[in-house]
Amino acid sequence: MAINIVLEKPAEYGGTDYDGLWKKMIHELFEEFILFFIPSLSEEIDFSVKPEFLQQELFREVIDDRRGKSIADQIVKVYLKDGKEKWILVHIEVQGNEDPDFAKRMFRYYYRIYDKFNKDIVTIALITDTSTSYRPDTYHYSFHGTSLTYTYNMFKFTDFKESELMESANPFAIAILAAQYANQTRNNDEKRYRFKYKLFKMILQKAHYPSNEQRMYIASLLYFIDYLLQIPVELSKKLRDEIMQTKEGKQMVYIDKENLPLSWAELEVIFRKEGEEKGEKKGIKKGREQERKSVAQTMLEEGMSVELVAKCVTLSIDEVKKIAEEM
Template sequence: MQQVVQDAESGRRHADKLVKVWARDGSETWVLIDVEIQGEAERAFAEHMYVYHYRVFDRYRVDVVSLGVLTDMTAGFRPAGYRWSRWGCAIEFRFPCVKLLDWQARWSELEASENVFALMVMTQLRAKTSRDAEECSVWTFQLVRRLYERGYPREVVLELFRVIDWMMRLPEGLERQFLTAVYELEETKKMPYVTSAERFGIEKGLQQGLEQGLRQGEAAVLLRLIERKYGPEAVTAYRNRVEQADAETLLKWSERLLAAETVDEVFH
């Protein structure tokens, strides 16, 4: 997707996933999945959905279906299409969107579902709505326990475990308690999925690499959000400051980003 959307006048942009699938009748379809991960509604979301869509079509000349997945917590943010018209020339582009927030009222359905993506939706909702780290820790363990209880293959459990751990990041003290609880759960279930070597790696990562890895990840996310809200020029202007900032400063800037009208307000 990067090759498709680069070199635009507005700068380099990235879509999340572009996949080729086959319908039940055997026909080929390309699916563009754009995931809105900002904590607030993005005014230009519908426009860049349209831009991504026509660039894929222009490059490959194939049928493209664009799907939006909204993970923000703004109930009224529900883009459904992009429209433009002037002097009799008009464009109307419509696309379906899924709002994860809608599933909060359908929590029992998620709990009953055997679909692994139900767990991912539950994780995202709890990550957004948990009030404090203790509550987040409780929910993280409950979600991981469901992985073990549903009998998924070891590879699936470990992959989803990593995703949940990434989405529900806990402070170091609670992280250790959480891992201890997971080890005890494995012993009870007789499912030693997390090996001794992996446990050692996790512990070592907590002691040596957690701070640096988190800071780099937070910087990358902040730069992406700045690009999507203010444009690539803002990223160019502030990239060095973001990449050199400590974790506390990155958090402060991220919080300012939610309400700032201009990029200068974020950093001053």
């Protein structure tokens, strides 16, 4: 089975690599993604077989009507427990304005992928805008007796209730909460700070997964929220101080920080720096610098921008450009 991830970046998110945020989290927590949105499908997929994210070049062969746009899209192949190969088309729609051609475009993606690969396809559309009336879940065509109706799974973020999202243990519940809060706080830094603190603390309180899952959940969510809900430097410092005063924040410092992905979220960066200030040896620091470069290379290979990679791994833009040139 394969998953095709289509992400469109809206102008209103400014410097935030919104495409990259969703792409990265779905890539890292793919099983949880399917479990949250289509649990019945999750039961059929054999997750012991690692999902295969197909290359950008392959997707461009199929989706050729977005030339000139920044494409963070992928097709991901997975297999069912009965051994059959299936394909899933996952379309993440993040443009801020209503698109009257969205459903038609979804159908076009569907038939191009089906025509090229001849595989069964499950389509999932995630709509993140704030309109309650915009619900593009069906494409219908009719002309003199010839008609076609294409429907697909459409999930509207405004449909999810805050209370239910807060109770869920799935990381994508928190991701949707963060997206809702981002829409509510575009021009209110103080309110965004309070929401960000609330989400950070919620993540740490829910950190009861097995250690490997815990590291991935925490790193992915903190990274996602940190860059989706950006706040001024002074509020970021205040957030750090507030979190570190909580029981969960103090425990976070000791949650196997050696194995957490470096600099993927503000808190992890803080914990790492505090550890260095307490006297880590130069050899360890050198090793961590090399690890940052390794993480940067991986992020570049995933198609993320040089600027975002530099910010995430605390390397200069020139250093990241050099890594890109050597790839």
